[in-house]
Each structure stands twice: as structure tokens, then as C-alpha cells.
Amino acid sequence: MSKFERVLIANRGEIAKRIYHALRDLNITPVIPIVEREFEQTFDIYPYAILLKVEDGIFLNGERLIEIAKENKCQAIHPGYGFLAENADFARLCEQSGIVFIGPPANSIELMGHKETARVIAEKCGVSPVPGFSLKGLNEKQILDRARAVGLPVLIKASLGGGGKGMRRVENEDELFENIRIARSESKQYFASEDIFVEKYIKNPRHIEIQVFSFPGGRTVYLGERECTIQRRHQKIIEESPSPIVDEDMRRRMGEAACSLADTVSYVGAGTVEFIVDSDRNFYFLEMNTRIQVEHPVTEMVYGVDLVKWQIQEAMGLVVTVPQDKIKPNGHAIEFRIYAEDPENNFMPSPGRILRYVEPKIPGVRVESAVKEGYEIFPDFDPMIAKVIVFDSNREDCIEKAKRVLDEFIVLGVKTNLAFLKRVIEHVSFLKGDVDTGFIEKYQDFLFKGKENPLFSSEEIALLSSQLKYTGEKSPLNCETEPEYPDITGWLP
Amino acid sequence: MAKYIVNGREITLEKVNRKEGVLKGFANEREIEIEVVEQNGMVFVKKRGVLIPVFFAYDNEQNLHIHLNGSVFMVHKKTIEEEAGKGEIGNSGGRIEPPMPGKILKVFVKEGSEVEENQVLVLMESMKLQVEVKAPFKGVIKKLNINEGQTVGAGEVMVEIEKSV
Numbered sequence: 001m002s003k004f005e006r007v008l009i010a011n012r013g014e015i016a017k018r019i020y021h022a023l024r025d026l027n028i029t030p031v032i033p034i035v036e037r038e039f040e041q042t043f044d045i046y047p048y049a050i051l052l053k054v055e056d057g058i059f060l061n062g063e064r065l066i067e068i069a070k071e072n073k074c075q076a077i078h079p080g081y082g083f084l085a086e087n088a089d090f091a092r093l094c095e096q097s098g099i100v101f102i103g104p105p106a107n108s109i110e111l112m113g114h115k116e117t118a119r120v121i122a123e124k125c126g127v128s129p130v131p132g133f134s135l136k137g138l139n140e141k142q143i144l145d146r147a148r149a150v151g152l153p154v155l156i157k158a159s160l161g162g163g164g165k166g167m168r169r170v171e172n173e174d175e176l177f178e179n180i181r182i183a184r185s186e187s188k189q190y191f192a193s194e195d196i197f198v199e200k201y202i203k204n205p206r207h208i209e210i211q212v213f214s215f216p217g218g219r220t221v222y223l224g225e226r227e228c229t230i231q232r233r234h235q236k237i238i239e240e241s242p243s244p245i246v247d248e249d250m251r252r253r254m255g256e257a258a259c260s261l262a263d264t265v266s267y268v269g270a271g272t273v274e275f276i277v278d279s280d281r282n283f284y285f286l287e288m289n290t291r292i293q294v295e296h297p298v299t300e301m302v303y304g305v306d307l308v309k310w311q312i313q314e315a316m317g318l319v320v321t322v323p324q325d326k327i328k329p330n331g332h333a334i335e336f337r338i339y340a341e342d343p344e345n346n347f348m349p350s351p352g353r354i355l356r357y358v359e360p361k362i363p364g365v366r367v368e369s370a371v372k373e374g375y376e377i378f379p380d381f382d383p384m385i386a387k388v389i390v391f392d393s394n395r396e397d398c399i400e401k402a403k404r405v406l407d408e409f410i411v412l413g414v415k416t417n418l419a420f421l422k423r424v425i426e427h428v429s430f431l432k433g434d435v436d437t438g439f440i441e442k443y444q445d446f447l448f449k450g451k452e453n454p455l456f457s458s459e460e461i462a463l464l465s466s467q468l469k470y471t472g473e474k475s476p477l478n479c480e481t482e483p484e485y486p487d488i489t490g491w492l493p
Numbered sequence: 494m495a496k497y498i499v500n501g502r503e504i505t506l507e508k509v510n511r512k513e514g515v516l517k518g519f520a521n522e523r524e525i526e527i528e529v530v531e532q533n534g535m536v537f538v539k540k541r542g543v544l545i546p547v548f549f550a551y552d553n554e555q556n557l558h559i560h561l562n563g564s565v566f567m568v569h570k571k572t573i574e575e576e577a578g579k580g581e582i583g584n585s586g587g588r589i590e591p592p593m594p595g596k597i598l599k600v601f602v603k604e605g606s607e608v609e610e611n612q613v614l615v616l617m618e619s620m621k622l623q624v625e626v627k628a629p630f631k632g633v634i635k636k637l638n639i640n641e642g643q644t645v646g647a648g649e650v651m652v653e654i655e656k657s658v
Contacts (some may be wrong), residue, residue: 356549406563412559413552413558419563455562456538456540456559456564458504461566462504464511464527465568468557
């Protein structure tokens with residue numbers, strides 16, 4: 001394989017910008033399709049690239065993407081995350097069309113995409129999955145016996161599901177079969193498959209995942225773990241590396257398990273093996289994500305690597321294999337996902353126009369975003385505005401610095417979770433690393449109060465407001481130097 | 494005098510004046526002051542000697558969004574119309590509050606009167622300024638809580654109108 005001249009980015013938002021940077025670093029021209037609605041406002045976010053105005057829904061239309069890639073003389077497509085990133089058919093279609101799919105082979109995607117198959121493979125590699133069983137070939141009595149053996153509560157999951165979709169929790173035996181029936185029909189509806197399985201429901205676990213990278217020729221290395229336990233509505237909002245509870249021995253055991261799994265499915269490139277960790281630090285295989293993940297930057301900061309660049313180099317056949325013993329963590333990194341949402345209102349998305357946007361400029365702080373002042377966040381798009389990754393020599397300093405970073409990240413015009421994220425890291429349990437997936441619910445009294453600014457009262461804000469002039473469409477930063485105060489005695493001139 | 498809603502809290506601001514960077518005023522009848530500095534197009538508030546940058550923007554609804562020291566405030570300056578109750582009408586009823594505290598000079602309607610939109614209901618005076626309070630929509634006066642000559646405070650409901658369908 002020779003060097004790519006042009007690569008199509010089959011994604012939008014911050015991950016498109018991330019891939020754009022990696023391509024530019026490698027002196028490859030990024031070809032970026034942008035839907036018509038956001039073409040104008042996105043235009044100047046990607047200088048030195050080929051921009052294409054395209055129709056809505058393009059990122060889910062594999063055939064069209066390949067057509068565009070060919071028309072624009074691209075040798076490869078980077079899918080980012082979401083959309084078609086874990087679609088084996090698309091990977092295969094690329095292959096058949098002579099376009100390199102920057103990701104693992106279609107076959108690996110397929111094997112890991114089927115959660116039940118992935119469990120079986122994991123078990124064969126000596127990695128215990130969360131205790132559970134397949135429903136295939138079992139009668140009602142056998143199912144009940146197995147469920148009792150696993151112990152209730154249990155989760156019923158769709159084999160082709162993910163992200164909580166098509167998942168049902170069962171507390172009592174008498175609800176089991178009704179839920180199995182519903183799960184099966186939901187799975188058929190969403191994923192065109194009746195395959196479902198049962199998994200033990202581990203109460204308030206931690207989510208810890210291992211980053212792997214498989215070099216050509218079947219050599220997989222692990223780049224430590226990411227703790228992704230702080231979640232809202234089954235979505236991660238804070239991720240860090242290293243995890244406060246993983247020591248060297250646990251890291252090695254989890255890492256080797258993840259590598260063996262990747263090698264078994266002939267994996268290539270960047271991947272993530274997710275584990276559920278119980279309160280006794282037992283870890284269980286959950287699933288493998290066969291793509292670059294949102295939270296990959298924390299690993300990059302701690303291990304001093306560029307995973308997206310590696311992906312592209314690997315796809316060109318140019319990557320230099322790094323031996324496991326050369327991969328050492330250094331320092332601590334925490335990523336915060338900044339969403340346009342209202343934490344006070346059940347984290348409802350808060351779309352709209354960003355009127356003022358200033359990223360913090362602080363050493364050791366990395367911001368991944370593809371927005372700017374005046375940018376409109378559409379209601380039907382992902383409400384993530386940016387990711388901010390804070391790096392420091394140790395966890396305590398990193399948390400302390402992060403408070404300042406969140407304070408100095410300016411987003412006005414839409415509601416954001418910035419202040420909420422700061423409350424999370426101010427909590428003593430977070431500081432101690434004593435967290436589980438129920439963190440936000442458990443400490444809601446602490447997290448959702450404290451709207452008052454300790455330094456400024458509402459009265460002072462009102463007084464200040466009287467001086468801030470409205471001067472047109474854009475948000476001006478001017479204040480009357482010599483204010484003419486019409487002796488403010490009334491409403492009318 | 495003006496009314497500001499700061500993160501949902503109403504604050505009456507009076508006697509604002511600024512001299513050499515010191516901004517003074519009465520907020521909810523209590524005197525306060527802050528130090529404001531403008532430099533290179535940026536506005537800062539000086540607190541205990543520290544310069545804190547003020548980031549702000551107005552949206553299309555004339556709401557002022559301010560970022561100060563890690564907190565975001567949404568500020569809305571009430572307009573005369575809103576003060577007259579227009580901003581707070583429901584579908585069926587309008588509770589009319591005075592645009593400012595003051596004295597009722599004249600009441601033009603009675604309970605049961607039919608009124609047109611923008612018909613003058615009350616004439617009042619505050620700080621030597623006469624203000625007409627108008628009906629926000631066509632309707633019937635359901636309740637009249639004021640008499641000529643009396644004074645009314647902020648937030649007191651003077652008149653309740655039921656909207657005609």
C-alpha cells in the first residue's frame with residue numbers, strides 16, 4: 001500500500017475535526033462532506049481541505065459515501081465513531097469498491113458486533129464475560145433454572161444492540177418471560193434479529209475499558225485503561241486515565257485479556273474492550289468497540305501517542321510496531337464532554353445558537369471541537385459542543401486544574417453542563433475515586449444545588465447588566481465609557 | 494428605575510450612577526457598588542483587586558447572557574409592556590401588575606367592563622411620571638383591586654382581565 005493522497009471523512013463535528021488534524025499532520029488532503037444546513041457555518045472550520053456540500057443523511061448512506069470518495073479521488077474513508085463506523089457491510093462495500101476502510105476488517109466488526117458471539121469468543125480466550133447465558137435452544141424451565149443460577153436481577157439484551165437500546169431489567173422471576181417476549185420483539189424491530197441473551201445485572205458497577213491497537217501481522221498492544229464510570233442516561237460524560245482503582249497488576253491482567261480477544265478475531269487498528277468492574281475489583285467482559293472512541297484523547301495524553309494517526313498509518317501499511325514494554329503511562333488525564341443540555345431539566349438537549357464561545361487557553365489543556373461563535377446547534381444533531389481534556393502529573397492536580405478549566409470555558413447562548421461537571425469533580429467521593437455508575441443519582445442533592453455564584457450576587461449582576469450595551473447582531477464587548485445616565489427616574493423618555 | 498430578572502429573580506434597580514469606574518446603585522432598595530474596568534474592548538469587574546473578565550451577549554429576545562467567574566447568568570430587563578402584565582398573560586386571564594410602584598390617579602374601568610386591546614385601564618404616577626396601564630388583550634374585567642388615590646407596590650395585582658374568546 002502506498003501513501004494516501006486524499007481521505008474522505010465520513011463524519012461531522014469534533015471527530016471530523018480530529019481526523020482532519022491527523023490527516024493534515026500526515027500531509028494528506030482531507031475531503032469533507034458537509035450537509036447543506038451546516039455548510040455555511042462550518043465552512044471556515046476546515047481550512048486547507050476539500051469541502052463538499054451534500055444532502056442530509058449522507059453519513060448513513062454507504063453507497064453515496066463511496067461514490068463521493070471515488071469522484072474526489074480518495075484512496076480511503078475514515079468513519080470516525082457512530083454512523084457507519086461499526087457497520088460490517090459498509091466496511092465490506094469499501095473493500096469491494098477498492099477504497100480502504102480505516103478500521104478493522106469487516107469480519108472482526110461482525111464478530112464483535114454480535115454481543116452474544118463476542119461473549120462466547122471472550123470465554124474461549126479466558127476472559128469471563130458478565131455471568132449470563134444464551135436463550136438459544138432452551139425451554140422455559142431451563143431458562144428459569146439458568147436465571148436462578150445467575151441470580152436476579154438480570155438484564156435481557158439484544159445481541160445486536162448497544163448503548164442501552166433494546167435492554168430490559170428483570171427484578172422478579174414472574175416478570176422474566178414477559179420481558180423476554182418484549183425484548184425479542186424490540187430486538188426484531190430495531191435490529192432485525194430475534195437473538196437475545198440474559199446477563200446478570202451488576203448493581204452500581206464501574207465501567208473500565210482497555211484501549212488496544214493491533215498492528216499488522218497479529219500483534220496487539222494495550223495502552224492502559226480508561227475509567228468511564230460517570231454517566232448520565234447511559235452516556236459517559238467524564239473519562240479518565242489511569243483509573244483510580246486499577247493498579248499495575250490489574251492493568252496487566254485486563255490488558256492481556258483484551259489483547260488476546262483482539263488477536264482471536266484478527267483485529268487490526270484501534271479498538272476498545274469494555275469491562276464491568278464490581279465492588280471487589282472483579283472485571284467482566286462487556287463488549288468490544290471496533291472503532292476509535294470519543295474518549296480516546298485521555299489515552300493519547302497519558303501514553304504520548306496519536307491513535308488516529310496510527311489508524312491512518314496502519315491503513316497505509318506504514319505504521320511502525322511498538323512493543324508492549326515501550327508503552328508506559330505518564331501523568332493523569334481527564335476528559336469532559338461539554339454538551340448543550342440542561343442538567344437541571346433531566347439533561348434535555350438545549351439546541352440553539354452559540355452567541356459567545358471562548359475555549360480556555362491553559363497549558364496542558366486540549367480542546368476538541370468543531371464549533372465557533374455564531375454556530376447553531378440543530379435539534380436533530382448530537383448536542384456535544386466540545387471535549388476538553390485536562391492533563392497533569394497526578395490525579396489530584398489534574399482535578400484541581402480541571403475546576404479552573406471548566407470555569408474558564410465560555411459558552412453563552414445555549415445551556416451547557418459546564419457548571420454541573422464542575423460540581424461532579426468537587427464532590428469528595430469523586431476526589432477519592434469512590435464512584436460507580438449510580439454516582440449522579442446518588443449525589444443529586446449535592447450536584448444540582450449551588451446555583452448561586454459565591455463571588456457575585458444577583459443584585460450585583462443586575463447592576464452590571466445596566467452597563468452592558470446592546471449594539472446589534474453580534475455580541476459586542478463594549479461598555480459605555482462615558483455613560484450618559486438619563487437620571488433614571490422612569491420608563492418613558 | 495428598572496427591573497431586571499437575574500436567573501429568575503426580580504431585582505429593582507434604582508439610582509444607578511457610575512463615576513471613575515465605581516458603579517453604584519440601589520438594588521431592591523439596598524445600596525451596592527462594584528468596580529468596573531473597560532480596557533481594549535473588554536469589560537472587567539474588579540473584586541478585591543482582582544480583574545475578572547465579563548463575557549456577555551444578547552440574544553434575539555433581548556436577554557443578556559453573562560459569564561462571570563465560572564457562572565452563567567441570564568438577565569432580562571423588563572419592558573414597559575411586560576411590566577404592564579403583557580409578558581405574563583395566560584390563555585384565559587391577565588393579572589395586571591403596576592409597571593412600577595406608585596400612586597393610582599385614575600381608574601377607567603369597573604368590574605364587568607368589557608375592554609378592547611390597548612384600552613387604557615389605569616393612569617398612575619410614579620416619580621412625577623404619569624404612566625398609562627393598558628389592557629393586553631380584549632376581555633372582561635373580572636376583578637378590580639385598586640381605588641383612586643391609593644399607592645400600589647411592585648408585584649401587586651391591580652386588575653384581573655379574562656380574555657374574550
